[in-house]
Amino acid sequence: MKFIITGLHNNKSALLSIFFMMVASAVYAQASHRVFTFQAGDEFQKQIRLNSNCTIQRGKQKLDIVSSSVLSKSYKVTGVTDTTYDFAVTIEKMEDKINSLGRELYFNSESGTDTTSQIQKALRYLVGRPSRLTINRHGIILSATDVASVFRNDTLFAFTGVPEEPFVKGARFGLIADFSTIKPLKKGYTWTTSSSGKKQVVTTTFVIDNITDAITVVKFTNVVKGQYLNSNSNGTYILDNKSGIILQRLVESVSTGYEIQNKKVYATTRRVSLSEECVKKE
Numbered sequence: 001m002k003f004i005i006t007g008l009h010n011n012k013s014a015l016l017s018i019f020f021m022m023v024a025s026a027v028y029a030q031a032s033h034r035v036f037t038f039q040a041g042d043e044f045q046k047q048i049r050l051n052s053n054c055t056i057q058r059g060k061q062k063l064d065i066v067s068s069s070v071l072s073k074s075y076k077v078t079g080v081t082d083t084t085y086d087f088a089v090t091i092e093k094m095e096d097k098i099n100s101l102g103r104e105l106y107f108n109s110e111s112g113t114d115t116t117s118q119i120q121k122a123l124r125y126l127v128g129r130p131s132r133l134t135i136n137r138h139g140i141i142l143s144a145t146d147v148a149s150v151f152r153n154d155t156l157f158a159f160t161g162v163p164e165e166p167f168v169k170g171a172r173f174g175l176i177a178d179f180s181t182i183k184p185l186k187k188g189y190t191w192t193t194s195s196s197g198k199k200q201v202v203t204t205t206f207v208i209d210n211i212t213d214a215i216t217v218v219k220f221t222n223v224v225k226g227q228y229l230n231s232n233s234n235g236t237y238i239l240d241n242k243s244g245i246i247l248q249r250l251v252e253s254v255s256t257g258y259e260i261q262n263k264k265v266y267a268t269t270r271r272v273s274l275s276e277e278c279v280k281k282e
Contacts, residue, residue: 067161
């Protein structure tokens with residue numbers, strides 16, 4: 001079972017990382033970048049829901065894992081200079097359910113923790129501990145201290161289904177998007193980006209679905225082809241034109257892949273539904 005969990009973790013990490021890098025891929029294709037404006041003390045609240053259904057199989061042995069997560073996350077500007085912004089990103093509340101083999105594990109950050117459960121202790125560790133990062137005025141991450149990084153290779157943590165938001169130096173901060181530099185910015189405009197690395201090719205097609213004075217609605221389709229993972233995703237971004245904040249993000253994805261350990265092949269299929277809503281706290 002240990003090797004099966006490892007394969008699941010690799011697929012999960014690759015897939016969810018893609019979600020938070022799609023906007024960055026679109027931006028990097030442009031010649032110029034938007035300058036974002038934040039003030040010290042600005043705070044944004046994000047509500048995140050993720051539902052996941054994963055099947056792991058080897059021969060006639062089959063394991064189904066169904067998980068769901070609901071998170072409340074804060075993004076607070078803790079420092080401002082002429083060229084950078086400092087952010088503290090904190091999970092304030094979390095509810096997580098995992099169903100497998102006829103059993104359910106339930107975690108709620110506002111109730112007690114089962115001290116015998118390694119998964120619950122890991123989830124408890126994440127709540128209330130801020131990740132800290134510095135971005136430039138174009139929204140690119142310059143440095144980061146990510147609280148969740150201690151669980152990145154934790155095989156047990158892979159079962160939780162908790163949405164990951166990796167803070168990677170050089171990537172775009174997932175709170176914001178920069179479609180304003182695209183010309184012409186009008187309904188129906190379509191563009192495609194492609195990137196490769198780590199034995200995979202990622203191709204994403206975007207289209208401006210609607211645009212008003214206040215918001216821009218962008219739909220996308222995404223295909224990942226890799227040595228061990230293939231996935232197809234589609235979704236929607238709703239952007240605040242004035243601030244560049246991603247007000248809403250919806251993603252549906254199906255991924256298939258496999259893991260080879262000790263000359264044994266474990267096949268995995270994963271279906272993910274992700275939704276996010278973000279507002280500025282007054």
